[in-house]
Structures are given as structure tokens and as C-alpha cells.
Amino acid sequence: MPERAPYGMLAEFENPETLVEAAKRARAHGYRDLDAFTPFPVHELEGVFALHDRRVLWLGLIGGATGFVVALGMQAFTNFDYPIDVGGRPLYPLSAFAVVIFELTVLFSALFTAIGMLIVNGLPRLSYPVFAGSRFHLASKDRFFLCVKAEDPRFHASETRRFLETLGAHSVELVPA
Amino acid sequence: MSLTAEESEHILPPQQSIGDVTDQLARIPLQFPTRRRWLIALALSSLLLLLFFVAVTVLFTRGVGVWGLNIPVNWAFAIHNYVWWLGIGHAGTLISALLLLMGREWRNSLNRFAETMTLFAVVCAGMYPILHLGRPWYVYWMFPYPATMQVWPQFRSPLEWDIWAVLTYLTVSIVFWYVGLVPDLAAARDRARRRGWQVFFGVLSLGWRGSAIHWIRWQQSYRLIAALAVPLVVSVHSEVSLLFAVSQIPGWHSTIFPPYFVLGAAFSGFAVVSMIAVAIRALFNLENLVTDDHLDILGKVLLATGLMTAYGYVFEVFDALYSGNVYDLQTVNDRFFGAYAWSYWGAVGFNFLVLQALWWRGVRRSPWALFLVSLSVAIGMWLERYMILVTSLYRHYLVSSWGVYTATFWDWATYFGTIGLFMVPFLLVIRLFPVISIFETKEILEEEQKELSRA
Numbered sequence: 001m002p003e004r005a006p007y008g009m010l011a012e013f014e015n016p017e018t019l020v021e022a023a024k025r026a027r028a029h030g031y032r033d034l035d036a037f038t039p040f041p042v043h044e045l046e047g048v049f050a051l052h053d054r055r056v057l058w059l060g061l062i063g064g065a066t067g068f069v070v071a072l073g074m075q076a077f078t079n080f081d082y083p084i085d086v087g088g089r090p091l092y093p094l095s096a097f098a099v100v101i102f103e104l105t106v107l108f109s110a111l112f113t114a115i116g117m118l119i120v121n122g123l124p125r126l127s128y129p130v131f132a133g134s135r136f137h138l139a140s141k142d143r144f145f146l147c148v149k150a151e152d153p154r155f156h157a158s159e160t161r162r163f164l165e166t167l168g169a170h171s172v173e174l175v176p177a
Numbered sequence: 178m179s180l181t182a183e184e185s186e187h188i189l190p191p192q193q194s195i196g197d198v199t200d201q202l203a204r205i206p207l208q209f210p211t212r213r214r215w216l217i218a219l220a221l222s223s224l225l226l227l228l229f230f231v232a233v234t235v236l237f238t239r240g241v242g243v244w245g246l247n248i249p250v251n252w253a254f255a256i257h258n259y260v261w262w263l264g265i266g267h268a269g270t271l272i273s274a275l276l277l278l279m280g281r282e283w284r285n286s287l288n289r290f291a292e293t294m295t296l297f298a299v300v301c302a303g304m305y306p307i308l309h310l311g312r313p314w315y316v317y318w319m320f321p322y323p324a325t326m327q328v329w330p331q332f333r334s335p336l337e338w339d340i341w342a343v344l345t346y347l348t349v350s351i352v353f354w355y356v357g358l359v360p361d362l363a364a365a366r367d368r369a370r371r372r373g374w375q376v377f378f379g380v381l382s383l384g385w386r387g388s389a390i391h392w393i394r395w396q397q398s399y400r401l402i403a404a405l406a407v408p409l410v411v412s413v414h415s416e417v418s419l420l421f422a423v424s425q426i427p428g429w430h431s432t433i434f435p436p437y438f439v440l441g442a443a444f445s446g447f448a449v450v451s452m453i454a455v456a457i458r459a460l461f462n463l464e465n466l467v468t469d470d471h472l473d474i475l476g477k478v479l480l481a482t483g484l485m486t487a488y489g490y491v492f493e494v495f496d497a498l499y500s501g502n503v504y505d506l507q508t509v510n511d512r513f514f515g516a517y518a519w520s521y522w523g524a525v526g527f528n529f530l531v532l533q534a535l536w537w538r539g540v541r542r543s544p545w546a547l548f549l550v551s552l553s554v555a556i557g558m559w560l561e562r563y564m565i566l567v568t569s570l571y572r573h574y575l576v577s578s579w580g581v582y583t584a585t586f587w588d589w590a591t592y593f594g595t596i597g598l599f600m601v602p603f604l605l606v607i608r609l610f611p612v613i614s615i616f617e618t619k620e621i622l623e624e625e626q627k628e629l630s631r632a
């Protein structure tokens with residue numbers, strides 16, 4: 001029976017500092033296709049992995065602009081389509097429209113941000129190769145995992161394993177794709 | 178350098194490990210510890226919820242006439258409790274969102290149940306305007322849909338703003354709560370041993386795996402929604418106050434109303450958060466995570482927001498005196514000495530006098546003393562909202578529109594029913610989900626331990 005293609009090599013570390021240090025050394029060693037799995041956000045990783053993704057924030061801005069336009073358009077249109085003269089008050093008062101404009105700006109922006117975050121992250125995706133790691137359940141508890149993916153040109157099963165062991169990994173495991 | 182717990186900035190006892198905290202918090206839904214006490218609470222709450230269903234059934238079959246409200250006091254319990262419940266909800270968002278943005282990490286032990294409180298307080302609030310409609314089945318008329326009658330909702334009226342504000346607030350609160358919950362659902366999924374729990378948490382956690390890039394995008398979205406939620410809170414309760422202030426009723430038509438309402442909302446909400454914090458910490462033995470320091474801070478916040486609310490009381494009277502308007506002065510006189518003076522002095526007593534106990538550190542740090550002061554504030558704010566509504570309406574401009582109001586049995590039944598409507602889902606959520614944010618607690622614990630090892 002042929003071996004299943006590997007997803008990557010998963011190394012377990014005991015605290016965020018050793019993980020960040022290991023990630024730096026792996027980058028310096030030439031690995032590029034890296035990922036880390038941590039129980040809470042570890043800010044230093046953003047710099048180490050050079051992760052710059054502002055798409056979620058842009059989606060929030062687009063959502064807000066959409067909400068603004070929808071709310072203004074909706075209120076202006078309903079008053080245009082069926083004008084009611086209330087004691088000579090203006091038909092298109094921005095002061096009266098402001099509340100609903102603000103609410104829908106917030107509503108659309110929040111929904112775009114949250115749904116956008118899930119879509120950009122590729123979630124929901126209930127099954128993922130790293131879940132096969134025998135100790136991976138600790139990634140949501142108190143362990144910090146570094147993964148060198150098999151797609152990395154420098155990936156080599158036995159060599160990568162040895163390299164990760166030299167970084168002080170508590171355990172190293174190959175996970176299938 | 179050695180620091181005592183008092184001198185250092187540490188809010189959590191540093192000797193606990195992040196693994197222990199994970200197990201302690203994830204175990205609450207998975208191996209529920211206090212089944213008996215929780216079942217008793219659920220049974221009592223279910224009785225109240227049953228009362229709510231009975232009261233609403235009576236209301237729907239016999240009409241709003243079963244309530245005591247009538248011209249001129251046509252906005253009594255219904256809108257008064259609406260304002261009260263919505264105000265309570267606001268503290269949850271403020272704790273979660275405002276303190277997150279300000280980097281006040283002590284909120285990490287409180288935000289989850291405070292947000293949960295927000296969700297169900299808003300649901301209770303949202304019931305009232307619908308029940309008050311008289312023909313609640315026509316509530317969809319509030320939405321702009323192409324009706325065969327060819328009319329649209331009136332967007333120049335505060336009553337129409339209200340439904341947009343409340344529905345937006347409810348939706349954004351749910352989104353914020355859930356986005357913050359996903360990593361904890363994953364932690365619970367990984368701890369679950371029984372198949373049912375694995376599927377339950379597995380599906381709800383959406384396959385969260387704590388990937389570095391996911392955390393970055395998650396934090397961007399969480400902080401952005403928090404930044405949206407803070408002004409949203411202010412706008413929602415300001416909008417609620419505009420329901421009053423945009424009218425011309427003496428005692429309502431005042432520019433003090435938006436800040437006065439928002440501060441009162443935060444005040445009552447922090448009181449209820451304190452009560453829930455004390456109860457949850459006792460129920461689940463969480464003294465190591467909801468510490469006396471947390472109660473101390475909550476007490477201080479309560480005192481500060483209470484004094485700001487008291488400032489509102491002073492300025493409301495000053496406004497009327499300064500205006501010299503006879504109708505405004507008459508309303509002040511009615512509040513001080515009229516038929517409902519008990520609600521005014523009750524609000525002052527329960528909100529302001531009892532609150533002064535919080536100047537003492539011992540009171541702030543004693544769970545049950547803080548609980549009692551908070552209960553007093555919740556009652557005081559309830560009386561305040563009653564006072565604002567009824568004392569203004571029962572005597573306005575013309576003598577022909579003077580009349581008294583008394584709450585009927587069904588008014589009270591609906592009100593106590595909404596407490597069940599709040600408690601039952603709240604108890605279910607603390608049964609099914611991690612009641613304190615696991616990963617945020619670990620984040621601050623890790624940070625504090627690092628600082629301590631450096632010191």
C-alpha cells in the first residue's frame with residue numbers, strides 16, 4: 001500500500017518564546033511554507049512569518065460604506081415615493097436620517113467583517129490535516145505547534161524532522177495530507 | 178525586586194498554569210459541576226418564563242386593556258421596562274468592547290458572561306415594543322417592504338429609528354459574542370470525550386485550529402467589531418432617549434436626555450454584571466479567575482457611573498429651574514411631591530444613597546455586599562425609568578390630560594415573566610458554553626507570568 005502524501009511536519013513547543021525562536025530559526029534555515037498553531041494569539045509571529053493581510057479590515061470598510069449608502073438611499077427613496085408633509089418639515093432631513101444611517105453602517109460593517117474573516121480564513125472547514133496530529137489537541141490548551149508544510153521546496157521528511165528536533169521541540173510528528 | 182499582589186498590576190493569581198485554566202473552564206460544560214443548584218435555578222426561572230407565556234397569551238387574547246396604561250399615561254410599564262432591560266444590556270458591550278480597545282485586561286474574566294447578559298437583556302427589551310403595539314402581528318409594518326397599501330414606514334420618526342437601532346444592536350452583539358466564542362469552542366471540542374459533545378463543539382467551532390494567520394485576521398475582525406460596538410451602544414441608548422426627548426412632554430424635552438440615559442444604562446448594566454459575577458464565581462468556584470480585585474474594580478466602576486447618573490438628576494432639575502418654564506417646573510414639583518414621589522425618592526435612595534457604601538474598600542471586595550448594593554442599583558434604576566415615564570405623562574399641559582396610572586396584575590406578570598425570559602436562556606448558555614473566555618484568560622495569565630519572571 002502506497003504511503004499517503006504528507007501534509008507537513010508538526011513540532012510541539014512548550015511556550016510561545018521557544019515557538020517564536022524556532023520559527024525564526026526555521027525561516028533562517030530557508031523554510032518558507034510555515035504555519036503555527038497556538039492556543040491564543042502570539043503577536044511576534046506576525047513579524048516572523050511576514051504576514052500582512054489587511055483584507056478583513058478592507059471588507060469592514062466596504063461593508064460600512066455599503067450600509068451608509070443603503071440606509072441613505074432607503075430613507076430618501078421612501079420619502080420620495082410617498083411624500084408626507086408633516087407640518088412643513090423637510091422631506092429629506094439628514095438629522096432625522098442620521099440614526100438609521102449610523103445603525104446600518106455599523107450593522108453592515110460588522111457583518112462584512114465577521115463573515116469576511118471566516119471566508120478569508122477558509123472556515124468553516126471541520127476537518128484539516130493537522131487535526132490528525134496525536135498531540136494536536138493540546139494546541140488549544142497549553143502547547144505551541146510549528147508546522148513545516150510538505151509543499152515547501154526544502155521539505156524532506158527525515159531531514160526536517162532532525163532539524164525541528166534540534167530546535168528543542170517537545171515532540172515532532174509527520175501528519176498525512 | 179519583590180512585589181506584593183497589591184503593588185503589582187497582576188489581577189490573576191500567577192501560580193496557576195494555562196493548562197489548568199483550560200481544563201477548569203472547559204470542564205464546566207463538559208462535566209457540569211453544580212447540577213443541583215443549577216437545576217433549582219432553572220426550575221425557578223422556568224416558572225417565571227411560564228408566567229411570561231401566560232401573561233402574553235392573556236395580552237394577545239384580550240388586548241392591551243389588561244395592562245393599566247391608558248391616556249394620558251400610555252407608555253408605562255411597557256416602555257419603562259424596555260428602557261430598563263436595554264440599559265442593562267449595554268454594560269456587557271462596554272465591558273467587552275470598550276475595555277478591550279483600552280487594553281484593560283481584567284475584562285478578560287468578565288466579558289463572556291457580560292456579553293451573554295447583553296444578548297438576553299436585549300431580547301427581553303425587544304419584546305416590549307412589540308407587545309405594546311396592540312396588534313403585535315403587524316410588527317412587520319415597521320420594515321420597508323413593497324406593501325400593497327403603497328405606504329412606507331416613516332423614517333422621520335424616532336419610533337421607526339428604534340427598531341433599526343435595537344435589531345442592529347442585537348445582531349452586532351450576537352456576532353461579537355460568537356466571534357469571541359469560536360476559539361473557546363475549539364478548546365472545548367478538543368477536551369470533549371463524549372461523541373455528542375465532540376459533534377456539538379466540533380460543528381460550532383467551525384474547525385478553528387488556532388493557525389497564526391487565522392489569529393491575525395481574527396484579531397483584526399474582533400477589534401474592528403469592538404470599535405464599531407462602542408459607538409453603537411452610545412447611539413442605541415441615545416436613540417432610546419430621543420423617543421422621549423423628541424416629543425414635547427415637559428420633563429422629557431431636554432438635551433440632557435441622551436447622556437443621562439446612556440450613563441444610567443451603563444450604571445444599571447454594571448450593577449447586573451456585578452451580580453452575575455458574584456453568582457457565577459460562587460456557583461462554579463472561580464475565585465481564582467474572578468478575583469476580589471475584579472469585584473473591587475467593578476465596585477469602582479459602579480460608583481463612578483452612579484455618580485455620573487446622579488449628576489444627571491441634578492441637571493434635570495437645574496434645566497427646569499433655569500428655563501423658568503411653568504410646565505417644566507410643575508413636572509419637577511410633581512416628581513418631588515406628586516402622586517409618584519415615591520418613585521423619585523426611591524430612585525435617589527436606591528441609586529444614590531446605598532451606592533455610597535462603595536467608597537469602602539471592604540464593601541467592594543466582599544461579594545455579597547457588592548451583590549446587595551448592585552441589587553439596590555438595579556431596583557433604583559427601575560424606579561428611575563418608572564419616574565421618568567409616569568411623572569411626566571400623568572400631568573402634562575392640559576388639565577384634561579391629567580390622569581393616574583396603576584400597574585395591573587398583568588403588568589407585573591409580564592415584567593416578572595421577562596426575568597424568566599432572561600434567566601432561562603442565560604442558564605442554558607452557561608450550561609452549554611465556556612462561561613469565562615478561556616483563551617483570553619490564558620493570554621493575560623501568560624503575559625503576567627512573563628512579567629513576573631522578568632521582575
